[in-house]
Amino acid sequence: MKYAFFPGCVSKGACPELYQSVMQVYPKIGIDLEEMTTAACTGAGVLQEKDPRLGDVINARTFALAEQQNLPIMTICSTCQGVMSQANHRMTTDGEYLAEINQILGEEGLAYRGTTNIRHFIWILLEDVGEDVLRRAITQPLTGLRAAPFYGCYLQRPTEALQFDQHPDRPKALERVIEILGAEVVDFPGKSRCCGFPILTINEKNSLNMVATHTMNAKSHGADIMVTPCPLCHLNLDGMQAKAGNQQNTAIDLPILHLPQLLGLAMDMDPKSLGFNRNFVSPHSTLQKLATVVSS
Amino acid sequence: MNTTLRIRRFNPEQKTPAPFFQEYNLELEASDSVLDGLIKVRETLDDSLALRCSCRGAICGSCGMRINGHAALACKTKIISATKDSQTIHVEPMNNMPVIKDLITDMSPFWEKIRQIQPWLQPSTPIPEAEHVAPAEAMNHLSGVMTCIMCGVCVSDCTVLEVDSKFVGPAALAKAYRFVADPRDDATTRRLTALNEPGGMWDCTRCMECIQVCPKGVGPMDRIMSLRAKGIDEQLPSTTGSRHAEVFTDIIKNKGILDEPMLAVRTFGFRNVRRLIGMIPIAIQSFRHKKIAPSGPLHRAIPGIDQIKRLFKRASVENHTFRNK
Secondary structure, three states: OEEEEEOOOHHHOOOHHHHHHHHHHHHHHOOEEEEOOOOOOOOOOOHHHHOHHHHHHHHHHHHHHHHHHOOOEEEOOHHHHHHHHHHHHHHHOOHHHHHHHHHHHHOOOOOOOOOOOEEEHHHHHHHHHHHHHHHHHOOOOOOOOEEEEOOOHHHOOOOOOOOOOOOOOHHHHHHHHHHHOOOEEOOOHHHHOOOOHHHOOOOHHHHHHHHHHHHHHHHHOOOOEEEEOOHHHHHHHOOOHHHHHHHOOOOOOOOEEEHHHHHHHHOOOOHHHHOHHHOOOOOHHHHHHHHHHHHO | OEEEEEEEEOOOOOOOOOOEEEEEEEEOOOOOEHHHHHHHHHHHHOOOOOOOOOOOOOOOOOOEEEEOOEEEEHHHOEHHHHOOOOOEEEEEOOOOOOEEEOOEEOOHHHHHHHHHOOOOOOOOOOOOOOOOOOOHHHHHHHOOHHHOOOOOHHHHOOOOOOOOOOOOOHHHHHHHHHHHOOOOOOOHHHHHHHHOOOOOHHHOOOOOHHHHHOOOOOOHHHHHHHHHHHHHHOOOOOOHHHHHHHHHHHHHHHHOOOOHHHHHHHHHOOOOHHHHHHHHHHHHHHHHOOOOOOOOOOOOOOOOHHHHHHHHHHHHHHHHHHHOO
16 A cells, blocks of 8 residues: 655654654555655645635645555645645535636646545554554554543544545544554543644644643543644644643643654654654653553 | 433522533434424423523524534434434533523623624615615625524634633624625724734634534634635734734745744744744754754755746736636
8 A cells, every 4th residue: 555645844844753753653554655745735724814725726736746646645644634635625526616726737737636535644544554454563552551632623623524424433533543552542522622733823822721721631531641643733732731831830741642653652663763752741651651561 | 212311400599509410311213303302301301401492493593502522503413413422412501601501501702792893784885775785796605604693603612712711703703704705894994903903813723613513504714714814915914823824825835845933933023032032942942852853943945846836826816816806
């Protein structure tokens, strides 16, 4: 199974540990990646604020490039996935609109036929790799680890563009993967709410309130760690957690793991090779807990 | 089918009022609505249950409540869909507004915010003898937003209102768009200027909860994004939000990939010393945790950037023509 790999800006920028960890784990689950080096940022919903059609043109170019490669696209970011899914939904459900977009692409010798399948890594794990292959790749089940899922808005809404009706496992994909890896799912109300990242520069107080609410809530439900398939959520929940704690006069100290980092742990990979040293909130306590369980 | 309604109750007249859950077991048809179930509870099991409802046909907007964790109209939610995962349906009052009793919330804060955006036509032309007539084709684009029934469902699940009650909220912003985009209204600049303030259109996180839960397809967040685009077009005084959108677009146009540090610095502005100093601890942490690539914090333009630049130019021209149609 080969995919046109769309890493997204953040895995190439402020979250290099995401790129690093996905590169470590993907060869172990029987998939192959060809990185899309010429594909532009999806716009992350921000470009779309200024000009929605412009965002769709840029994403249609990416989809057309994948069509030329004859490969489905794999994303590793909830926001990239959501923005692309929405753009694709608009274009594939409205032929007239697609024709307008293609008119702009046409002058560059490009055309999007509407056939590109765009999927997040977590969906690929369940829908293509499958539970059996995934289980076989696990050499150190995460027994005893209590993991809280945090999706990122764009991997949960709007459900129509994300094709939840056709894929009923998608709404709870993260819980399913956590279970397969042998960890215990810590359910809490904030798992599909907003991390606050989009308004970090605009209204820092509100943004940090969201970070504090969700991390403290997960912790009060007994979570050892939180895991997210969205690097933008990671930037806020991990990177701004200390400041969010200060705003609440408390230390939160909840390690936030990228999904491939959690996968790598279950594959008994060296934490450093998964970029754990790059996480702001030290996952040291998590690793210690796992080591204790394994040795006992 | 055998169904359990687990209802969050609250009685302010109790000695020490506190919310609690109460379960009711009853037989319902798969095609019944959750509202049918609640009415059956009230009529056959417990007449103390308080709820608000009227039309039973998703027109009046009275029966907004949270069903299995998400706000919805009880009359529009079928038992078969609400029992997809479990035969127990969790029913709670709407969020982000005070509870009066059981499932009845106080809508005063909701109406206050609707009034705040001045939801009436403000033309500069003399008052006509009859209606302010507009050609149908000039109003068609508003048909979606005009279907809002003011049920409060989007406000209930708004993630910003959860942490900041001063945010004007999705319903009021969608209503503001309805007047800003009305060809007969001449208060556009004044309206957008008011929405450009803190607590206005730039405070939305784009979480899409409102789009997902709206029972009438109003798409409040999409309207908020249209307000932002109109604000930028109107060249209102720049805010952190509008600069963020402008700088983001400029970086993608010129590099195809986002430079996060540059986005933050240019959004705050080189003269905004306080915000720039505030970034220093994060910058130090990023260096300490080796988040910065060996080549430095800024990216080179991606291969194919010339094509992306041309597409930006072409799409912007096309879009300008489209908007002015």
